[in-house]
Amino acid sequence: MKTDIEIAQSAQINHISKVAAQVGILEDELEYYGKYKAKLPLSIMNDETKKYGKLVLVTAITPTAAGEGKTTVTIGLTDALKSIGKSSMAALREPSLGPVFGIKGGAAGGGYAQVIPMEDINLHFTGDFHAISAANNLIAALLDNHIQQGNDLDIDVRRITWKRCVDMNDRQLRSIVCGLGGKVHGVPREDGFDITVASEIMAILCLSSSISDLKKRIAKIVVGYSAKGIPVTAGELKAVGAVASLLKDAIKPNLVQTLEGTPALVHGGPFANIAHGCNSVIATKTALKLSDYTITEAGFGADLGAEKFFDIKCRTAELIPSCVVVVATIRALKLHGGAHKTDLEEENLDALQKGVPNLLRHIKNIKTVYNLPCVVAVNRFPTDTDREIELLQSICNENDTNAILTTVWANGSLGGRELALEVVRLCEESVADNFSFSYDINESIKSKIESVAAKVYGASCVNYTAEAEKEIETLESLNFSDLPICIAKTQYSFSDDPTKLGAPSDFNITVRKIKISAGAGFIVVLTGDVMTMPGLPKIPAAERIDIDNDGIISGLF
Numbered sequence: 001m002k003t004d005i006e007i008a009q010s011a012q013i014n015h016i017s018k019v020a021a022q023v024g025i026l027e028d029e030l031e032y033y034g035k036y037k038a039k040l041p042l043s044i045m046n047d048e049t050k051k052y053g054k055l056v057l058v059t060a061i062t063p064t065a066a067g068e069g070k071t072t073v074t075i076g077l078t079d080a081l082k083s084i085g086k087s088s089m090a091a092l093r094e095p096s097l098g099p100v101f102g103i104k105g106g107a108a109g110g111g112y113a114q115v116i117p118m119e120d121i122n123l124h125f126t127g128d129f130h131a132i133s134a135a136n137n138l139i140a141a142l143l144d145n146h147i148q149q150g151n152d153l154d155i156d157v158r159r160i161t162w163k164r165c166v167d168m169n170d171r172q173l174r175s176i177v178c179g180l181g182g183k184v185h186g187v188p189r190e191d192g193f194d195i196t197v198a199s200e201i202m203a204i205l206c207l208s209s210s211i212s213d214l215k216k217r218i219a220k221i222v223v224g225y226s227a228k229g230i231p232v233t234a235g236e237l238k239a240v241g242a243v244a245s246l247l248k249d250a251i252k253p254n255l256v257q258t259l260e261g262t263p264a265l266v267h268g269g270p271f272a273n274i275a276h277g278c279n280s281v282i283a284t285k286t287a288l289k290l291s292d293y294t295i296t297e298a299g300f301g302a303d304l305g306a307e308k309f310f311d312i313k314c315r316t317a318e319l320i321p322s323c324v325v326v327v328a329t330i331r332a333l334k335l336h337g338g339a340h341k342t343d344l345e346e347e348n349l350d351a352l353q354k355g356v357p358n359l360l361r362h363i364k365n366i367k368t369v370y371n372l373p374c375v376v377a378v379n380r381f382p383t384d385t386d387r388e389i390e391l392l393q394s395i396c397n398e399n400d401t402n403a404i405l406t407t408v409w410a411n412g413s414l415g416g417r418e419l420a421l422e423v424v425r426l427c428e429e430s431v432a433d434n435f436s437f438s439y440d441i442n443e444s445i446k447s448k449i450e451s452v453a454a455k456v457y458g459a460s461c462v463n464y465t466a467e468a469e470k471e472i473e474t475l476e477s478l479n480f481s482d483l484p485i486c487i488a489k490t491q492y493s494f495s496d497d498p499t500k501l502g503a504p505s506d507f508n509i510t511v512r513k514i515k516i517s518a519g520a521g522f523i524v525v526l527t528g529d530v531m532t533m534p535g536l537p538k539i540p541a542a543e544r545i546d547i548d549n550d551g552i553i554s555g556l557f
Contacts, residue, residue: 004110004557008118011259019257023089023290031252033126036117039252040265042210045285053087053292054322054427055284058377059306059366061359062501063491066331066344069110069379069409073327073416074297076113076408077377077423079260080416081293086424089291090115090264093279093299094129094254095122096197096271098169098534101542106557107269111409113416115256115264119553128205129167129196129269131250135243136165136201142237143223144179147187153232157189160224161515163532167196171535198274198532201243203486203520205251206268206280207316214251215244221519231478234519253283260413263290272299273491274532276308276522281317293427300491302326302362307456310370311437312484312522320435323426324366324374325419328359328403330384330392336502345383352388356395357503361458361494363401369455371434373426376403377419441482445472445514448485449525453509457494461508471514475523478516486522488530496528 002010016038017027031039058074074090081088092115095107106122108115115121124130140162147155166173173193179186196202200221208214219235226232234240253267267283270276277299278284287294298305298313306324313319330352331344337355339348359376366374376396378389389405396403404422407415439451446462453459464472475481492498495507513526536542544555 004114005118005554007112008114008116008259009552011116013116014257014261016255016257019261019263020255023087023263025255025290030255036256037120037126038255039126039249040255040286042252042282044289045282047289050289052285052288053294055288055319056293056295056323056325056423056427057306057309057321058295058297058325058327059302059309059362060300060327061332061362062301062303062336062493064332064335064501065341066329066335068327068329068332070297070327071107072109072111072113072409073325073377073379073406074295075109075115075258075264076406076412076416077325077419078264078295079113079258079262079413080408080420081295081423082260082262083413084417084420084424086420087292088262089287089294090258090262091279091284091287091294091296092264092266093297094125094266094269096129096195096269097123097167098195098197100556101536101545102169102534102540103537110557112259112412113408114259115266116259117256119556121256121266122556125266126249126254128250128254128267131246132199132201132205133165133167133196135246136196136199138243138246139221139223139234139237139239140164142239144186146237153236154226154228155224155232156227157187160189160191162221162223163192163194165194165196165199169195169534169536171533174531174533192533194532195271195534197269197271200517200520201247202268202270203275203517203522205247206270206276206278207313207520208251209281209317211244211248211251214247215240217519217521218243219519222516229474251282253280253286272305272308273530274488276312276486276520277305278309278313281313284319285317293423302365303456303494304489304491306366307438307452308486311439311452312486315437315441315484316521320432321372322430323423324372325377325423326359326362326366326374327377327379329379329381330388331381333359333392347385347388349387349391352391355502356392358501360395360399361503363396363399365456369436369438371436373430374401375419375422375426376401377406378403379409380405380407441484445476445481445485445523449487449511452485452487457509458503458505459495459509460506463508463510465510465512468511468514475514475516480516480518480523484522485525486517487525487527488532489527490530496530
């Protein structure tokens, strides 16, 4: 059996100008990055002669080590829509180097449902993440230089909130002490690094609608507090122009193609467990202008990525999705039902029955909290038995939801046609006025947290540490309470405890820290033990990756 990279490297790849021509993009509008990648101008998004198409979100059950295949289904569905005569585009996130060299893998799909060139997309791509890292770290450098040069803003070095970042899983950098070595080398203080995908600059780039909006958001970034407790911003550090200049190319969406030559925009990449988990507003709106169906995905399970897609991205960008696809695998549901990970290839109807409530809770959230139609995409594995498939479909039907088998990993668009037809049907029947959010933006910070915890997670109570209570009080006194919330939580459970699989009930969520991301326009709520700088596993994926004398990469999935 071929690996993902072998399939991608053996595919026929079209010149990017041919891909662009499919959706009416002129050669003069392309900014080439070699023969197979290009950036698009922001003007396409603002073309008033073109109407928006339908927006479809692909999300998933709570992820497990058994795999779900959300990005693979997103790409396969996009190809399948094209194969039945619909104009379609995928709008995806860029992979972070952290998971690529760590344990999770990239974000270019798999099997015969991939975006290519997958090596470029999974590695440096068009340099967007490097630009974001540089922009983030420029603010950090200006901040420390301001303190070194006299500290006119009276910044309290004990209350600096801005961290440096690097796009790598590096636990050694979570907490550091910098400025050592004497007076000329800076002011000694505690500091730390976030992974680039958790940087507020990443969130800002993904939520901005223009260069001017980008600059306004950068100016609002709170980097710390003065000795009197007054927020100090990047605007006060006079960082806005230089930071925005570093992002002048990164803000433009990237055009690539699927294995079947369907256009795809891959742009931005915040994680959904520690950030808002969606690709850029600019890429999504550009795809909506260029196609009748835009298929996008949001990270991890629907309790994380989909919740933030709806409550943050759709609210901020005034987007209304037409329908939702919830990806599930029988393997993962059996794991949620108590089966051991070494026994997932064996038929186990009892474990499947016990694990299905996880899927049903996600379905219920989509339908009753956000009032959107949805379909389940059963991402089929060869070991799934007919009886397991029949049981899963029967349970979904009893809950008024179609569960459709998809085999896009093995068969490309052919394996997603039935799903494509159901998506078209749901989109045509969808009523835009029905869409709703999980909370009112004018509620208090605590009320918004508790709404998501109760309605989406199924929690019975939210507890707050003394530190979180104080931070909420501070943010409300500074008039930040009217922003949406971005809850950082483990991706492995509806709760904040990764060991609670399935659909747990009667559990508490613990909020341990709150911080403001004023530029991004949301409040970050940290729960449980979630970290904004991951570490590498015992055997990192980086150990398997190699390159030969001809420049051919191997071991990349």
